[in-house]
Amino acid sequence: MSGIYFTTMAVLVLAGFYLSSRRAVGVSREASAGSLHSLPVYHGLYTAALVFVPMLLVFAVGAPLLDRIANSAALAAFPSSLATDELHRGATLRDVYNLAANQYSGAPSLELQNAAETLKSTLSLGRWTIFGLGVALGLAGFALGFTSIDKQFRARNRFERFVLIVLFACATVAILTTVGIVFSVLYETIRFFFDPSLKGRPTVTDFLFGTEWNPQAALRADQGDIKTAFGFVPLLTGTLLITLIAILVAGPLGLFSAIYLSEYATPRIRAFAKPILEILAGIPTVVLGFFAALTVAPIIRGWGHHVGLDIASESALAAGVVMGMMIIPFISSLSDDVINAVPQSLRDGAYALGATKSETIRNVILPAALPGIVSAFMLAISRAIGETMIVVMAAGLAANLTFNPLDAVTTITVQIKTILVGDQEFDSAKTLAAFALGFVLFFVTLVLNVIALAIVRRYREQYD
Amino acid sequence: MTDISMDIARPEPKFRLDLTSDAARARIRSRYRAETRFKAYGIAALTVTALFLAVLMFDILRNGLPAFWQHSLLLDVPVAADIVDPAGKREAGAIKGADYFPLMRNALNAAIPGIESRSASKQLTRVLSVGAPDRLRDMLVADPSLIGKTIKVPLLLSDDADLYYKGAGTGIDDRAGRGTATPSGRTGEITVLTSSNDFAEELQNIKLRLKSVADTISRDAGRIERSGPDQAQRVASMRAEVANLANRYQQPGNAEALDSKVPSVLVAINGGLVKATRLDASGITGDVLLPLKSAEEAKPGTWKVVHYSTPESDRKVTDQEVAFLERLREAGAVDRHFNWRFFTTGDSREPELAGIRGALTGTALTLLVTLLLCLPIGVMAAVYLEEFAPKNRWTDVVEVNINNLAAVPSIVFGLLGLAVFLNFFGLPRSAPLVGGLVLALLVLPTIIIAARAALKAVPPSIKEAALGVGASHQQAVFHHVLPLAMPGIMTGTIIGMAHALGETAPLLMIGMVAFIVDVPTAFTDAATVLPVQIYLWSDLPEPAFQSKTAAAIVVLLAFLFLMNGAAIWLRKKFERRW
Known part of the structure; x- marks a missing residue:
C-alpha cells in the first residue's frame, strides 16, 4: 500500500517538475514582450512542491488515523463481553491481525473471523480513501502550479519561501526534541507522584528523603500491600560516590594533560598525544564497561585480597576508576581550549617579572582560566552522572546507603535500565519510578550544563 | 630638570636583588626543581592515560583475537544410508531432518576405539558441538550421491574443547x-x-x-x-x-x-x-x-x-576429555581454521555457534535510518541558523537548546523513545526504525554544531560575490556556500555516526536487547545492534562467550577506527585555509 502510494507520489512529483519546466521554457519563447521572471527550473520546483506537500500530509495524517479506526472497528465487531480489559483487547487485536494476514495458527472462532473480515474491509476502504484523496490533492496541486506559469509569475520567490519554511521546520526539530523529553518524562513523573489510581506510589518527600530503594515489591498489582520503598537517597549517594571517584581520577590527569599539552609539549609530542586522547574519547562506553567488569574489578579485588581488604566484586571503585578514564579526554580537551584562550600578553607579563613557566601557569594562567576549568569539570560531572553502560556492567544492583568505595553501590542510571529493560506495563509504580529517576537525571544534568555553558560563554566574551 | 636628580638622596633600598648568596642560589634551585616537578606531573598524567589505553587495547585483543579462530575435527564419517535417508528417496527435506548424532558417534568411536564405559563415551560425544553436523548436512543436501560413502568432514568442536585447544586447559x-x-x-x-x-x-x-x-x-x-x-x-x-x-x-x-x-x-x-x-x-x-x-x-x-x-x-574439561582431545590432536584430526561462522550467523545460546551477522545487519539498518534522518535535517537546520535565522531571542533559545541537548545523558533519549515512539505512536519494539529515530535525535545536535562550524568557516566574500552578480540569498547559499562547506559537514557527520555506532543505553530502553537468532531483513523486524550484542554476551557465564564479546568489540572498534580514519582523511584532503 505505502509502496504504491509513494511510487505514485514520486511519479507525480517528477511529472510536475518536468512538465512545468518544459512549459515555462515554452512560455519564455512566446512572442509577447519581456522575459520569464523566474528560471524554468523554479517553475518546475514550485509545481513539484505543490504536489509533494499535500500528498505527504495526507499520508502522514491518514495512515495513523486509519490504524486507530481499523482497530476500533475490529474490536467493535468483536463482542465486548469477550475482551474486557486492556490486556485482553491487545491479545485479541493481535489474533485478528494474524488472522487477517493468514498467519493465525489453530482454528479461529466465529467472532474472530467476523472481526478479521471487518478489519480487512475497513483497512482496504481506508487505504483506497487515502490513496484517492492524496492523488486528488496532488493533481490539484499540479494543476495549480501548471496553470500559474506565466512570465510575470514569481515562482522563485514562492519556492524560496517554501524552502525557508522547510529549513525553519528542521531547526525546530531540536526544540521539539527537548519539548518531547520534558513532556514525556515530566508527565510520567507527575503520574508517579500524584495519580490516585496508582498502587504503592510514594509521596514526594518519601521519594526525595527515603533511605530505602526497593521497587521490586510493586511489581504486581496484587502485591500492593507489601512494603514498597522508593527512597531516592541511596541511589543519589551511589551516583555521587562513583562520580566523585571518577572526578578524582580524571580531574588531575585531565588537567595536567591539558596543561602539559598546551604549555610544554612540542608539536611532535602534541601530534602523538592528541590522538591518544581522541581514541580514548571515541571508545564506546560498553567497551569500557566490559573492561571494568572483567579486568579492572578482578584486579582491584585481587589487590584488596592481598592486603587483607574484602572488596566487593562490583565495587564502586572499579566503576569509578574506569569512568574517570572515560572523562579524561573530556576534561583535557575542554581545559586545553580555555588555557589556549588565555591571552599571550598575560604570559609575557609574568615572564617579564621573572616567573618560571610553572609559576606562570599556577599563578597567572590557571586563575585566569579558572571559570572555564570549573565549567569543564561541571560538564564532566554531568557526563559522569548520566553515564550508563559502565555502571550497568561494573556496578551493583543493590541500593546500599554507603560511602565506602569498596562496597557495591547502585546508581540512578543503573536503576532506570534495570526497571525498563524487559516487559513493562505503564501503570505500575515501578515503571513510572524509572521516569521519575529520568526526570531527576535530566534536571540535574540540565542545570549543570546550563551553568557551565553560561560560564564558558561569558568567559569567552571577556577575552574576545 | 637635570638638577632634580641631584637632590635625591638615594635611600638604602628596602629590597635588594640578591642572586649570588647561598640562600638565593638555594631558592632558585628549588624553584627550578618545582618547575621540573610540575612538568613531570604533566608527563605522568599523559603517560598514565596512554598506559590505560594500551592496557585496554591489549586486554581486548588478547581476549578477542582467539575467537576469530575455531577448531574442528577432521574425521572420516561413514555416511550410512539407513541413518541419513532410510526411505531411500534422496529428498532434501528428509536429509535435512535426519538424526546425525549416530553418525558423529560412529566417527568418534572409530577415531578412538575401545571406549566401553557409558560415561566415557558420553564425554567423547560431548567434545563435539550440537552444531557439528551442520556442515555434513549441507554437503549431503547439496550432493546426495555422497550418501553411502565415507567422507572427510570438519566437525565443529564444542566451546570447551575449542577453548582447550586454544590453551585454556592444563599444562x-x-x-x-x-x-x-x-x-x-x-x-x-x-x-x-x-x-x-x-x-x-x-x-x-x-x-x-x-x-x-x-x-x-x-x-x-x-x-x-x-x-x-x-x-x-x-x-x-x-x-x-x-x-x-x-x-x-x-x-x-x-x-x-x-x-x-x-x-x-x-x-x-x-x-x-x-x-x-x-x-x-x-x-x-x-x-x-x-x-x-x-x-x-x-x-x-x-x-x-x-x-x-x-x-x-x-578447568572446564575433565581428565577424560583432556585424554580424548590429546589423543585426537596426536592423530592429526584437529583442524584450526578462520571462524567465518562468527560473521555469517546470528546469535545462539551455544558460544561456538554464535555470530554477529544479526547484530551487524541490525546496526546497518539502524544507522541507515539515523543517517537518512539526521543528515538532511541537521544540515538544513544548520543552514537556517547560520544563514537565514534573524538574530533574535528565539534564535538564542534554539542555540542554547542545541548546546544543552548535546550534553543530555543518552539514556534520557531512550526514555523519550520509549514514551513517545513506542507508547504514543505505537511503533514496534526492538525495531531498527525506532532505534534509528532515537539515535538520530541523539546525534542531531552534534551534526548541527559541526555543520554550523563548517558553514562559518566559508569566507563571507564567496557569498558576497554571488550576491554581487545577482544571485538570490538562497542561490548564494545553496550554490556556493554549502558545497564549499560540504567536506566539513561530512567529517562532522561521520564523527556523529561513529558516536551513534557505539551508543548502547538508549537502545536498551526501546527493547533492542531481546535474544534474536534471525538476521533482520526489514526496518520493523526485531533486531539488535553490535554494542547491545556486546552487552548481552558480556553477561553470559560461559568463558567462550567472554572471548566472543571481546571479538565483537574488536569488530566494533575496527569499524570505529575506519570511520574516524575516513573523517581524518576527508579533513586532510579537503581542508582549505582561506
Whole structure:
C-alpha cells in the first residue's frame, strides 16, 4: 500500500517538475514582450512542491488515523463481553491481525473471523480513501502550479519561501526534541507522584528523603500491600560516590594533560598525544564497561585480597576508576581550549617579572582560566552522572546507603535500565519510578550544563 | 630638570636583588626543581592515560583475537544410508531432518576405539558441538550421491574443547618411568605396579599439600578459639581433622587418594592412559581413560608418568576429555581454521555457534535510518541558523537548546523513545526504525554544531560575490556556500555516526536487547545492534562467550577506527585555509 502510494507520489512529483519546466521554457519563447521572471527550473520546483506537500500530509495524517479506526472497528465487531480489559483487547487485536494476514495458527472462532473480515474491509476502504484523496490533492496541486506559469509569475520567490519554511521546520526539530523529553518524562513523573489510581506510589518527600530503594515489591498489582520503598537517597549517594571517584581520577590527569599539552609539549609530542586522547574519547562506553567488569574489578579485588581488604566484586571503585578514564579526554580537551584562550600578553607579563613557566601557569594562567576549568569539570560531572553502560556492567544492583568505595553501590542510571529493560506495563509504580529517576537525571544534568555553558560563554566574551 | 636628580638622596633600598648568596642560589634551585616537578606531573598524567589505553587495547585483543579462530575435527564419517535417508528417496527435506548424532558417534568411536564405559563415551560425544553436523548436512543436501560413502568432514568442536585447544586447559608434562611397570588389566579400574619407587615424588607432593591444608585448618581453629568459647565443638572437630591429616602426612610411606583439587597424575602405558585415583611410592590404582593395547609389563623408559598441572576442578574439561582431545590432536584430526561462522550467523545460546551477522545487519539498518534522518535535517537546520535565522531571542533559545541537548545523558533519549515512539505512536519494539529515530535525535545536535562550524568557516566574500552578480540569498547559499562547506559537514557527520555506532543505553530502553537468532531483513523486524550484542554476551557465564564479546568489540572498534580514519582523511584532503 505505502509502496504504491509513494511510487505514485514520486511519479507525480517528477511529472510536475518536468512538465512545468518544459512549459515555462515554452512560455519564455512566446512572442509577447519581456522575459520569464523566474528560471524554468523554479517553475518546475514550485509545481513539484505543490504536489509533494499535500500528498505527504495526507499520508502522514491518514495512515495513523486509519490504524486507530481499523482497530476500533475490529474490536467493535468483536463482542465486548469477550475482551474486557486492556490486556485482553491487545491479545485479541493481535489474533485478528494474524488472522487477517493468514498467519493465525489453530482454528479461529466465529467472532474472530467476523472481526478479521471487518478489519480487512475497513483497512482496504481506508487505504483506497487515502490513496484517492492524496492523488486528488496532488493533481490539484499540479494543476495549480501548471496553470500559474506565466512570465510575470514569481515562482522563485514562492519556492524560496517554501524552502525557508522547510529549513525553519528542521531547526525546530531540536526544540521539539527537548519539548518531547520534558513532556514525556515530566508527565510520567507527575503520574508517579500524584495519580490516585496508582498502587504503592510514594509521596514526594518519601521519594526525595527515603533511605530505602526497593521497587521490586510493586511489581504486581496484587502485591500492593507489601512494603514498597522508593527512597531516592541511596541511589543519589551511589551516583555521587562513583562520580566523585571518577572526578578524582580524571580531574588531575585531565588537567595536567591539558596543561602539559598546551604549555610544554612540542608539536611532535602534541601530534602523538592528541590522538591518544581522541581514541580514548571515541571508545564506546560498553567497551569500557566490559573492561571494568572483567579486568579492572578482578584486579582491584585481587589487590584488596592481598592486603587483607574484602572488596566487593562490583565495587564502586572499579566503576569509578574506569569512568574517570572515560572523562579524561573530556576534561583535557575542554581545559586545553580555555588555557589556549588565555591571552599571550598575560604570559609575557609574568615572564617579564621573572616567573618560571610553572609559576606562570599556577599563578597567572590557571586563575585566569579558572571559570572555564570549573565549567569543564561541571560538564564532566554531568557526563559522569548520566553515564550508563559502565555502571550497568561494573556496578551493583543493590541500593546500599554507603560511602565506602569498596562496597557495591547502585546508581540512578543503573536503576532506570534495570526497571525498563524487559516487559513493562505503564501503570505500575515501578515503571513510572524509572521516569521519575529520568526526570531527576535530566534536571540535574540540565542545570549543570546550563551553568557551565553560561560560564564558558561569558568567559569567552571577556577575552574576545 | 637635570638638577632634580641631584637632590635625591638615594635611600638604602628596602629590597635588594640578591642572586649570588647561598640562600638565593638555594631558592632558585628549588624553584627550578618545582618547575621540573610540575612538568613531570604533566608527563605522568599523559603517560598514565596512554598506559590505560594500551592496557585496554591489549586486554581486548588478547581476549578477542582467539575467537576469530575455531577448531574442528577432521574425521572420516561413514555416511550410512539407513541413518541419513532410510526411505531411500534422496529428498532434501528428509536429509535435512535426519538424526546425525549416530553418525558423529560412529566417527568418534572409530577415531578412538575401545571406549566401553557409558560415561566415557558420553564425554567423547560431548567434545563435539550440537552444531557439528551442520556442515555434513549441507554437503549431503547439496550432493546426495555422497550418501553411502565415507567422507572427510570438519566437525565443529564444542566451546570447551575449542577453548582447550586454544590453551585454556592444563599444562601437561611427563617423564619416563624408571622401573618396569606392570598393569593388571586393559580396561576398567586397574593397578599399575613398578619395580622402583616411580611415584615417590608425587606422593611427597600430596603429603606436603596435606600438611598445608592441616596448617590452614589449624590457624582457622586458633582464630575461632580466640574469638570466643561458644564454638568449642566446631574447634574440637577441626582439631580432630588436623590430627587426622597430620597422621597421614607424617607417615611418608602409606598410600594416598587423589582428588580433583590436586594436579592429576596419569600413567601412559602400552598405548593407553590410566588416571591414578590412589597412589603409593611404587604403584597406582586408577581408572583407564584410554584402553591399553595389552596388559604386558612395560620396560623402563617405554612408559611414562604424566601430570595435568591444573587441578581438574579448576578447568572446564575433565581428565577424560583432556585424554580424548590429546589423543585426537596426536592423530592429526584437529583442524584450526578462520571462524567465518562468527560473521555469517546470528546469535545462539551455544558460544561456538554464535555470530554477529544479526547484530551487524541490525546496526546497518539502524544507522541507515539515523543517517537518512539526521543528515538532511541537521544540515538544513544548520543552514537556517547560520544563514537565514534573524538574530533574535528565539534564535538564542534554539542555540542554547542545541548546546544543552548535546550534553543530555543518552539514556534520557531512550526514555523519550520509549514514551513517545513506542507508547504514543505505537511503533514496534526492538525495531531498527525506532532505534534509528532515537539515535538520530541523539546525534542531531552534534551534526548541527559541526555543520554550523563548517558553514562559518566559508569566507563571507564567496557569498558576497554571488550576491554581487545577482544571485538570490538562497542561490548564494545553496550554490556556493554549502558545497564549499560540504567536506566539513561530512567529517562532522561521520564523527556523529561513529558516536551513534557505539551508543548502547538508549537502545536498551526501546527493547533492542531481546535474544534474536534471525538476521533482520526489514526496518520493523526485531533486531539488535553490535554494542547491545556486546552487552548481552558480556553477561553470559560461559568463558567462550567472554572471548566472543571481546571479538565483537574488536569488530566494533575496527569499524570505529575506519570511520574516524575516513573523517581524518576527508579533513586532510579537503581542508582549505582561506
